[in-house]
Amino acid sequence: MSKQNKIFLIIAIAIVAVGFIFITRNNQTTQNNQTAKPVDQTDHVWGNPNAPVAMIVYSDFECPFCVKFSETMKQVEENFKDKVAITFRHYPLAGHPDAEKAAEASECAAEQGKFWEMHDKLFADNQAGRLSEEQFKQDAIDLGLNQEQFNQCLTGGKYKDKISQQKAEGDKAGATGTPTIFVNNNIYPGAYPFEDFISPDGRSNKGMKSIISELLK
Numbered sequence: 001m002s003k004q005n006k007i008f009l010i011i012a013i014a015i016v017a018v019g020f021i022f023i024t025r026n027n028q029t030t031q032n033n034q035t036a037k038p039v040d041q042t043d044h045v046w047g048n049p050n051a052p053v054a055m056i057v058y059s060d061f062e063c064p065f066c067v068k069f070s071e072t073m074k075q076v077e078e079n080f081k082d083k084v085a086i087t088f089r090h091y092p093l094a095g096h097p098d099a100e101k102a103a104e105a106s107e108c109a110a111e112q113g114k115f116w117e118m119h120d121k122l123f124a125d126n127q128a129g130r131l132s133e134e135q136f137k138q139d140a141i142d143l144g145l146n147q148e149q150f151n152q153c154l155t156g157g158k159y160k161d162k163i164s165q166q167k168a169e170g171d172k173a174g175a176t177g178t179p180t181i182f183v184n185n186n187i188y189p190g191a192y193p194f195e196d197f198i199s200p201d202g203r204s205n206k207g208m209k210s211i212i213s214e215l216l217k
Contacts, residue, residue, distance in 0.1 A: 036089075036173045036182040042162065043087045044106075044115045046077060051085040053184060053215050058089050058170040060178040061103060061122040062096035062131055065191035069179045070123045072208050075194040080212055088119065090163045091170045091178050098131040100163060105136035107159035112145045183208075184215055 036056045039045060057073065059066045076084055090106075092099035102122050109118035121139040125131050133154065140150040153159070170180065174187055181188040188211070195207045206214075 035185045037169045039085075039087050043089070044110060044119075045085055045087045046073075046116060047085040048082040049085055051083055053080070053084045053212050054087070054182075055084055055212075056087045056089060056182040058091035058166075058173075058175045058178060058180040060090075060092050060096055060099045061106070062099040062126060063093065063178045064126070066179045067123050067126050068191040068193075069181070070119075072192060072194045076208055076212065079194075079209065080216075083216060084212060088115075089170065090166045091175055091180065092163065092167060093178060100160070101133055101154070102131060102136065103163045104157065104159050105133075105139070105154055107162060108150050108153035109140060109143065109145060111153065112149065114143050114145060117143050183211055186211075 036058075039049070039054070039056070055073075055076070057069070059069070073086055076086065090103040092103050102125075106115055106118045106122060109115055118139060121143065122131070122136070125135055125139070136154060137147070137151055141147055173182070174180070175189070177189060179191055181192065192211075193207045194209050196210055197205050197207055199205055
Protein backbone atom coordinates (compact mmCIF):
# COMPACT_ATOMS: atom_id res chain seq x y z
CA MET A 1 0.00 0.00 0.00
CA SER A 2 1.36 3.42 -0.97
CA LYS A 3 1.95 6.14 1.61
CA GLN A 4 -0.86 8.22 0.05
CA ASN A 5 -3.34 5.32 0.24
CA LYS A 6 -2.38 4.72 3.87
CA ILE A 7 -3.19 8.35 4.66
CA PHE A 8 -6.59 8.08 2.96
CA LEU A 9 -7.33 4.87 4.87
CA ILE A 10 -6.43 6.51 8.21
CA ILE A 11 -8.68 9.48 7.43
CA ALA A 12 -11.59 7.19 6.49
CA ILE A 13 -11.22 5.16 9.70
CA ALA A 14 -11.09 8.36 11.73
CA ILE A 15 -14.32 9.63 10.16
CA VAL A 16 -16.15 6.37 10.95
CA ALA A 17 -14.81 6.34 14.52
CA VAL A 18 -15.90 9.91 15.16
CA GLY A 19 -19.34 9.10 13.79
CA PHE A 20 -19.71 6.15 16.16
CA ILE A 21 -18.50 8.24 19.09
CA PHE A 22 -21.12 10.87 18.23
CA ILE A 23 -23.79 8.17 18.25
CA THR A 24 -22.73 6.52 21.48
CA ARG A 25 -22.45 9.78 23.35
CA ASN A 26 -26.00 10.57 22.34
CA ASN A 27 -27.66 7.17 22.12
CA GLN A 28 -30.04 7.84 24.99
CA THR A 29 -33.15 8.34 22.91
CA THR A 30 -35.81 10.63 24.24
CA GLN A 31 -39.53 11.08 23.96
CA ASN A 32 -39.61 14.64 25.15
CA ASN A 33 -41.36 17.90 24.41
CA GLN A 34 -38.79 18.77 21.75
CA THR A 35 -40.32 16.73 18.95
CA ALA A 36 -39.88 17.36 15.26
CA LYS A 37 -42.41 19.54 13.49
CA PRO A 38 -45.24 17.43 12.03
CA VAL A 39 -44.91 16.51 8.37
CA ASP A 40 -46.79 18.79 5.99
CA GLN A 41 -47.16 19.48 2.26
CA THR A 42 -43.82 21.31 2.08
CA ASP A 43 -41.91 18.16 3.08
CA HIS A 44 -40.34 15.53 0.83
CA VAL A 45 -41.58 12.11 1.90
CA TRP A 46 -40.51 8.72 0.62
CA GLY A 47 -43.02 5.91 1.12
CA ASN A 48 -46.50 5.63 2.55
CA PRO A 49 -47.42 8.82 4.47
CA ASN A 50 -49.67 6.68 6.71
CA ALA A 51 -46.97 4.16 7.54
CA PRO A 52 -46.80 2.97 11.17
CA VAL A 53 -43.21 4.19 11.48
CA ALA A 54 -42.36 7.80 10.62
CA MET A 55 -38.70 8.76 10.21
CA ILE A 56 -37.70 12.42 9.93
CA VAL A 57 -34.08 13.07 8.96
CA TYR A 58 -32.34 16.43 9.43
CA SER A 59 -29.39 16.26 7.06
CA ASP A 60 -26.64 18.17 5.25
CA PHE A 61 -25.52 17.23 1.73
CA GLU A 62 -21.89 18.15 2.56
CA CYS A 63 -21.73 16.10 5.76
CA PRO A 64 -19.71 12.83 5.49
CA PHE A 65 -21.83 11.20 8.20
CA CYS A 66 -24.98 12.06 6.23
CA VAL A 67 -23.54 10.20 3.25
CA LYS A 68 -23.24 7.14 5.48
CA PHE A 69 -26.78 7.54 6.78
CA SER A 70 -28.15 7.91 3.25
CA GLU A 71 -26.98 4.32 2.77
CA THR A 72 -28.90 3.32 5.91
CA MET A 73 -31.99 5.08 4.51
CA LYS A 74 -31.81 2.98 1.36
CA GLN A 75 -31.58 -0.20 3.44
CA VAL A 76 -34.63 0.92 5.42
CA GLU A 77 -36.52 1.52 2.18
CA GLU A 78 -35.56 -1.87 0.77
CA ASN A 79 -36.31 -3.87 3.91
CA PHE A 80 -39.38 -2.16 5.37
CA LYS A 81 -41.02 -0.75 2.23
CA ASP A 82 -44.47 0.75 2.98
CA LYS A 83 -44.10 0.24 6.74
CA VAL A 84 -41.83 3.30 7.03
CA ALA A 85 -42.23 6.85 5.76
CA ILE A 86 -38.97 8.81 5.46
CA THR A 87 -39.04 12.61 5.49
CA PHE A 88 -35.91 14.56 4.54
CA ARG A 89 -35.29 18.01 6.01
CA HIS A 90 -32.43 20.46 5.58
CA TYR A 91 -29.92 21.22 8.31
CA PRO A 92 -26.90 22.78 6.55
CA LEU A 93 -24.02 23.28 8.95
CA ALA A 94 -22.17 26.60 9.11
CA GLY A 95 -18.80 24.96 8.49
CA HIS A 96 -19.91 23.46 5.18
CA PRO A 97 -19.68 26.17 2.48
CA ASP A 98 -21.52 24.18 -0.22
CA ALA A 99 -24.24 22.69 1.99
CA GLU A 100 -26.83 25.45 1.68
CA LYS A 101 -26.54 25.72 -2.11
CA ALA A 102 -26.77 21.94 -2.38
CA ALA A 103 -29.97 22.06 -0.34
CA GLU A 104 -31.31 24.75 -2.68
CA ALA A 105 -30.42 22.55 -5.65
CA SER A 106 -32.51 19.71 -4.22
CA GLU A 107 -35.47 22.05 -3.81
CA CYS A 108 -35.09 23.43 -7.33
CA ALA A 109 -35.11 19.84 -8.61
CA ALA A 110 -38.15 19.08 -6.46
CA GLU A 111 -40.27 21.67 -8.25
CA GLN A 112 -39.67 19.58 -11.38
CA GLY A 113 -40.52 16.33 -9.56
CA LYS A 114 -36.95 15.10 -9.03
CA PHE A 115 -36.15 15.68 -5.36
CA TRP A 116 -35.04 12.16 -4.48
CA GLU A 117 -33.07 11.78 -7.70
CA MET A 118 -31.18 15.00 -6.94
CA HIS A 119 -30.80 13.86 -3.31
CA ASP A 120 -28.88 10.81 -4.56
CA LYS A 121 -26.84 12.89 -7.02
CA LEU A 122 -25.77 15.35 -4.32
CA PHE A 123 -24.57 12.66 -1.95
CA ALA A 124 -22.69 11.06 -4.85
CA ASP A 125 -21.10 14.48 -5.52
CA ASN A 126 -20.12 14.63 -1.84
CA GLN A 127 -18.40 11.27 -2.03
CA ALA A 128 -16.58 12.28 -5.23
CA GLY A 129 -15.46 15.61 -3.75
CA ARG A 130 -17.16 17.68 -6.43
CA LEU A 131 -19.81 19.74 -4.63
CA SER A 132 -20.18 23.08 -6.41
CA GLU A 133 -22.86 25.22 -8.00
CA GLU A 134 -21.63 24.29 -11.47
CA GLN A 135 -21.85 20.60 -10.59
CA PHE A 136 -25.41 21.06 -9.34
CA LYS A 137 -26.32 22.57 -12.72
CA GLN A 138 -24.70 19.59 -14.44
CA ASP A 139 -26.68 17.23 -12.22
CA ALA A 140 -29.86 18.98 -13.35
CA ILE A 141 -28.89 18.38 -16.97
CA ASP A 142 -28.15 14.72 -16.22
CA LEU A 143 -31.61 14.36 -14.66
CA GLY A 144 -33.29 15.87 -17.70
CA LEU A 145 -34.55 18.96 -15.89
CA ASN A 146 -35.49 22.19 -17.60
CA GLN A 147 -32.08 23.86 -17.45
CA GLU A 148 -33.24 27.46 -17.61
CA GLN A 149 -35.84 26.97 -14.89
CA PHE A 150 -33.40 25.14 -12.63
CA ASN A 151 -30.59 27.66 -13.09
CA GLN A 152 -32.87 30.63 -12.39
CA CYS A 153 -34.19 28.90 -9.27
CA LEU A 154 -30.70 28.08 -8.00
CA THR A 155 -29.03 31.39 -8.83
CA GLY A 156 -31.93 33.39 -7.43
CA GLY A 157 -31.96 31.59 -4.07
CA LYS A 158 -35.66 30.79 -4.40
CA TYR A 159 -35.69 28.27 -1.53
CA LYS A 160 -33.15 29.87 0.78
CA ASP A 161 -35.84 30.91 3.28
CA LYS A 162 -37.37 27.43 3.37
CA ILE A 163 -33.99 25.89 4.14
CA SER A 164 -33.28 28.43 6.89
CA GLN A 165 -36.71 27.74 8.39
CA GLN A 166 -36.13 23.98 8.43
CA LYS A 167 -32.75 24.53 10.08
CA ALA A 168 -34.41 26.66 12.78
CA GLU A 169 -37.12 24.03 13.28
CA GLY A 170 -34.40 21.40 13.67
CA ASP A 171 -32.70 23.53 16.33
CA LYS A 172 -36.00 23.82 18.18
CA ALA A 173 -36.54 20.06 18.00
CA GLY A 174 -33.14 19.37 19.57
CA ALA A 175 -30.87 18.83 16.58
CA THR A 176 -27.29 19.97 17.15
CA GLY A 177 -25.52 18.20 14.29
CA THR A 178 -26.12 15.99 11.28
CA PRO A 179 -27.66 13.66 10.74
CA THR A 180 -30.30 13.90 13.45
CA ILE A 181 -33.04 11.32 13.07
CA PHE A 182 -36.48 11.19 14.64
CA VAL A 183 -38.26 7.83 14.60
CA ASN A 184 -41.81 8.06 15.95
CA ASN A 185 -40.68 11.09 18.01
CA ASN A 186 -37.63 9.33 19.45
CA ILE A 187 -34.46 11.27 18.63
CA TYR A 188 -31.34 9.48 17.42
CA PRO A 189 -28.37 11.81 16.87
CA GLY A 190 -25.69 10.46 14.56
CA ALA A 191 -25.15 8.26 11.52
CA TYR A 192 -26.82 5.08 12.77
CA PRO A 193 -26.02 2.06 10.61
CA PHE A 194 -28.75 -0.37 9.57
CA GLU A 195 -27.40 -3.31 11.57
CA ASP A 196 -26.58 -3.38 15.29
CA PHE A 197 -23.03 -2.32 16.05
CA ILE A 198 -20.33 -2.15 18.70
CA SER A 199 -19.12 1.35 19.58
CA PRO A 200 -15.41 2.15 20.10
CA ASP A 201 -15.94 1.96 23.88
CA GLY A 202 -17.17 -1.64 23.54
CA ARG A 203 -20.88 -1.02 24.07
CA SER A 204 -23.54 -2.76 21.99
CA ASN A 205 -25.91 -0.42 20.14
CA LYS A 206 -29.08 -0.99 18.16
CA GLY A 207 -29.04 -0.12 14.49
CA MET A 208 -32.03 1.20 12.55
CA LYS A 209 -33.16 -2.32 11.67
CA SER A 210 -33.67 -3.21 15.33
CA ILE A 211 -35.08 0.20 16.25
CA ILE A 212 -37.75 0.02 13.56
CA SER A 213 -38.49 -3.69 14.06
CA GLU A 214 -39.26 -3.09 17.73
CA LEU A 215 -41.72 -0.34 16.83
CA LEU A 216 -43.53 -2.68 14.44
CA LYS A 217 -44.10 -5.41 17.05
